[in-house]
Amino acid sequence: MRKVRSMIVIACVCLFLFSQLVSSEEGLKKKAETFLMHLKNEEFERAFDQFNDEMKKAMPPKKLEKTWNEVVFKLGELHSLGESGLLEEGGYQIVLQTCDFEKGRIDVKIVFDEEGEIAGLWFLPHLESHPYECPEYANxxxxxxxxxxxxxxxxxxxxxxxxxxxxxxxxxxxxxxxxxxxxxxxxxxxxxxxxxxxxxxxxxxxxxxxxxxxxxxxxxxxxxxxxxxxxxxxxxxxxxxxxxxxxxxxxxxxxxxxxxxxxxxxxxxxxxxxxxxxxxxxxxxxxxxxEEAILEQIEYIAKLDGKITKDEEREIERIRKQVRLIKEHKVGEExxxxxxxxxxxxxxxxxxxxxxxxxxxxxxxxxxxxxxxxxxxxxxxxxxxxxxxxxxxxxxxxxxxxxxxxxxxxxxxxxxxxxxxxxxxxxxxxxxxxxxxx
Missing domain, CATH: 3.40.50.1820 (Alpha/Beta hydrolase fold, catalytic domain)
Known part of the structure; x- marks a missing residue:
């Protein structure tokens, strides 16, 4: 679990485009659930069909499949969906769906546009609600x-x-x-x-x-x-x-x-x-x-339990290659x-x-x-x-x-x-x- 949360935070520094969101609460929650079930069942084309045009450009089916496989690699298989809620951020409606995987729990944040299509996607650590307590040194x-x-x-x-x-x-x-x-x-x-x-x-x-x-x-x-x-x-x-x-x-x-x-x-x-x-x-x-700091963090977390599995080494090598591409300016600007x-x-x-x-x-x-x-x-x-x-x-x-x-x-x-x-x-x-x- 130690590895899981932070590797997801580092790997999913997601920045996606959004559109204005208006739809019914239950309808949006149902669409979010359907989307996640498509991912669970490896139906990436069907999941892709729920994206709006901007998301389709940003995340084609192969990239969506790769992203989901990275989550499964770190957390194991998706077992069940937990509680969900409808949030508003800056006037936009967002479904936050708790997901229970084999190795841990995360929150999936799914944003819908005014047509009810997916306009943004995050995989986030699950956060319990904790009221803020003023530190003793403050008055x-x-x-x-x-x-x-x-x-x-x-x-x-x-x-x-x-x-x-x-x-x-x-x-x-x-x-x-x-x-x-x-x-x-x-x-x-x-x-x-x-x-x-x-x-x-x-x-x-x-x-x-x-x-x-x-x-x-x-x-x-x-x-x-x-x-x-x-x-x-x-x-x-x-x-x-x-x-x-x-x-x-x-x-x-x-x-x-x-x-x-x-x-x-x-x-x-x-x-x-x-x-x-x-x-x-x-x-x-x-x-x-x-980019060097990100790679160093990934390597550090992978070693926390005293061993690096073959799957972890493959993931680290993938990140290493991406870092090299950045350093060598072999990445397209977009x-x-x-x-x-x-x-x-x-x-x-x-x-x-x-x-x-x-x-x-x-x-x-x-x-x-x-x-x-x-x-x-x-x-x-x-x-x-x-x-x-x-x-x-x-x-x-x-x-x-x-x-x-x-x-x-x-x-x-x-x-x-x-x-x-x-x-x-x-x-x-x-x-x-x-x-x-x-």
Whole structure:
């Protein structure tokens, strides 16, 4: 089960086109069930017939068969369908169907267009409902929280600003997410690391702005095949900086930028486009190409039980070949590889986080958990080596923290992400101390 969840998350970094969705609840649920039964029975042409025109272009029968076989390879045969629900995201109707496989349970997210045809498909880890509990190091009596709308025209996004009740001309931190269609809390299972950061820092006199990612709010508008991190991340982060700088109660000369994971990789470049920033924080930001990190994660998870089966080795070799194709620029710009088009990979290759960091004219803080198997301390060492001659850079390595900067013991596993936890208080205190001193 440890292998299963994370390999699916990594292998299914899915970005599909959507259309406007209107249909009856029971009708949509029945269509979702029929679609999954076609997959179970290997009737891929019949399943393909339920796609709309855009999905048919993105996922022809052979690609659909390959995707389903990857799921079955990791989870075993589909045994039964569990509960299903109809969701709305940005005004669109989505069926979330729980599926019980031989080796575990996942949620299949199926999106329907106004004609009742399938316009989007995800295979996701099954998430149990866990109400958020405020961490002990945060005190909600010390700050206010409100929802605000900001953003690039036509791509406005909702976000939350937490403001300490005491003090004037407050410092503020803008949080930048990792990869995927993240919400403002960067929710993963029962954990909400960005909410922890906001509540912890605002309990210590620092305002925090966090927001839903563009790919979450506008899945129907995103042109997947022309998507780069410019539209996915950078434009909205710059808009968020401008927005908080103009907000009452904020000191416009004390604006900080914090990025986690892919966000951590990109914040040096984002910071270089705003010379007024007071500081940049990299939390578990990769210093290496993303495709290398994905392959390394797959290999790590496969070895968790102490052995690699022949099927697992074949899957790893398949990923290796895809990584080589990306590196050798042998992927078409609109060809999906590792879940995203070639254009996205090639754009990301042009960006050098350490080079961007060296050009920054503001202080930097680099944080890393040593138990992080997604962005490892090899990346942390690359940051230290690359920035060794640069003044104004501080580093913190936490021996017992994982990718979410949450504590644990022993060898890190994907299962940790399904256990309710909070960002470690040491991280909150180190961040607060660094921000307030700059």
């Amino acid at each position: 909600k009596d010390l700050f206010m929280e409100g929802e605000l709308i900001f953003g690039v025209k036509g791509w406005e996004l909702p976000g939350n600003l937490t403001m300490p009740k005491k003090g004037k001309n407050l410092p503020v931190v803008v949080l930048v997410h990792g990869s995927g269609p993240n919400d403002r809390d960067e929710t993963l299972g029962p954990n909400k690391p960005f909410k922890d950061l906001a509540y912890g820092l605002s309990s210590r006199g620092i305002a925090v702005f966090r927001y839903d990612k563009r790919t979450k709010v506008y899945p129907n508008k995103i042109d997947v095949f022309n998507l780069t991190v410019e539209q996915e991340t950078i434009e909205d982060a710059l808009a968020a900086i401008d927005f908080v700088r103009a907000t009452d109660g904020i000191d416009e000369d004390r604006v900080f930028l914090l990025g986690h994971s892919l966000g951590g990789q990109l914040v040096p470049e984002i910071g270089g486009r705003d010379e007024r920033l007071s500081g940049v924080v990299v939390m578990a930001g990769s210093a290496r190409p993303l 060809e999906l590889v590792l879940g995203v088009p070639g254009r996205y990979w090639y754009d990301l290759q042009k960006r050098d986080p350490i080079k961007s960091a060296l050009a920054l004219n503001c202080p930097m803080l680099v944080l890393q958990g040593k138990r992080d198997y997604q962005v490892t301390w090899e990346d942390y060492n690359l940051w230290k080596e690359g920035l060794s001659a640069k003044k104004g850079v501080a580093f913190r390595l936490y021996s017992d923290l994982n990718h979410l900067f949450m504590g644990g013991e022993g060898r890190p596993t994907p299962e940790e992400y399904s256990i309710p936890n909070h960002v470690d208080e040491r991280v909150i205190n180190d961040l607060a101390g660094w921000i307030l001193s700059n």
